[in-house]
Amino acid sequence: MEILNEIRISMPSLSSNESAARAAVSSFIVQTDPTVEELSDIRTAVSEAVTNAIVHGYRGTSGIIELVIRLLPGREIYIRVKDSGCGITDIKKAMEPLFTTAPEEERSGLGFSVMESFMDRLSVRSKVGQGTTVTMRKKLAAHGS
Numbered sequence: 832m833e834i835l836n837e838i839r840i841s842m843p844s845l846s847s848n849e850s851a852a853r854a855a856v857s858s859f860i861v862q863t864d865p866t867v868e869e870l871s872d873i874r875t876a877v878s879e880a881v882t883n884a885i886v887h888g889y890r891g892t893s894g895i896i897e898l899v900i901r902l903l904p905g906r907e908i909y910i911r912v913k914d915s916g917c918g919i920t921d922i923k924k925a926m927e928p929l930f931t932t933a934p935e936e937e938r939s940g941l942g943f944s945v946m947e948s949f950m951d952r953l954s955v956r957s958k959v960g961q962g963t964t965v966t967m968r969k970k971l972a973a974h975g976s
């Protein structure tokens with residue numbers, strides 16, 4: 832993978848870092864001069880992934896979340912959100928719309944659906960007891976002159 836630019840952020844699983852992650856992604860992506868909608872889509876997707884790491888991955892515990900944001904050739908944005916939390920038993924099921932293991936917290940079960948619809952590609956890798964890595968890509972529209 833050819834990487835044109837990259838930032839890596841390592842943060843503790845505090846809910847205040849959801850907005851910090853959104854801000855980081857915005858300030859990195861601004862170099863590509865994205866549309867308002869592209870920026871909003873990517874921010875939302877990152878927010879969902881980071882929130883999942885905090886509320887599900889490190890449920891009842893705490894740990895480190897690694898966020899990697901890359902600019903790839905062809906105006907493609909690559910995002911990776913990694914936690915070393917509890918992991919997911921059944922990834923396919925977890926990704927189904929409306930599936931949630933935390934209904935009492937009024938989770939909608941739509942986090943993965945949002946990531947899937949706002950980004951071009953979504954991949955989830957997870958091992959129970961080891962953690963979860965969510966990778967997303969989105970190609971930005973060609974630049975007008």
Ligand SMILES: Nc1ncnc2c1ncn2[C@@H]1O[C@H](COP(=O)(O)OP(=O)(O)O)[C@@H](O)[C@H]1O
Nearest residue numbers: 883887888925931932938939940941942943963
């Ligand atoms: N990082 C993660 N670590 C462990 N489990 C996760 C993680 N992300 C998602 N999950 C599981 O996948 C389910 C669906 O996630 P999501 O679609 O975001 O819905 P919600 O967060 O509203 O429950 C969660 O309820 C949880 O069981």
Ligand SMILES: [Mg+2]
Nearest residue numbers: 879883942943
């Ligand atoms: Mg969620």
